[in-house]
């Protein structure tokens with residue numbers, strides 16, 4: 001479990017202090033305007049930045065104290081598909097996720113863990129990519145290319161819980177900082193992610209561009225603004241976010257005339 005204790009990052013980029021914890025099996029959305037600090041927060045959770053105040057703990061121990069090989073088995077930071085991976089077959093790319101988290105494969109003299117094919121199929125199914133396993137990443141449309149990147153991370157932290165080459169079998173954490181998608185694509189993706197979070201007891205944290213969609217699909221939503229976590233929203237308070245994100249309707253001449261009438 002990841003816990004934030006008065007965590008803050010001073011300087012630029014910055015994050016104001018706050019406390020919370022990420023629960024296994026939950027889908028947490030992060031919303032907010034451009035420059036709000038969403039990527040900064042994801043970067044902190046991924047261990048790319050170290051907090052300048054407070055701490056982030058993985059199972060009670062500061063994140064940076066865990067060996068990187070162990071962190072690779074627990075936490076995966078998913079970013080937009082890089083051009084450098086465009087020639088990779090989707091199936092191989094997804095399998096790479098598991099290989100990256102298996103530090104002991106070479107010690108056992110095996111070229112790959114026996115559970116690799118099943119893990120790859122599990123991850124492809126979770127992201128609805130069964131029919132695209134033999135295509136190249138660069139041939140996929142942006143939605144499926146992002147799904148392939150997520151499938152690779154799923155393979156890394158969750159799809160092979162009984163792999164003999166992994167040291168530990170604790171709950172995984174997926175941190176998604178992807179390119180914005182069209183509303184219905186994002187909603188579909190979030191629905192699949194929610195199913196995966198339940199099935200694999202994964203904690204998934206996703207930067208989300210469509211706030212209404214996120215509220216419908218996520219267990220919780222953190223609303224960020226100016227480097228601060230302003231609110232911790234549940235779907236039950238959907239109207240609160242709407243009030244924040246929908247600008248007031250411009251006043252019509254009729255309204256103005258009404259308002260100025262003494």
Ligand SMILES: Nc1ncnc2c1ncn2[C@@H]1O[C@H](COP(=O)(O)OP(=O)(O)OP(=O)(O)O)[C@@H](O)[C@H]1O
Nearest residue numbers: 012013014032033034035036037038039040041224
């Ligand atoms: N490497 C950097 N150097 C200087 N300033 C940075 C750097 N990275 C981020 N910032 C600044 O820190 C603040 C938070 O940025 P961050 O990328 O976390 O926001 P965001 O909510 O993810 O924005 P967006 O939705 O545009 O991706 C912004 O004001 C940004 O300009």
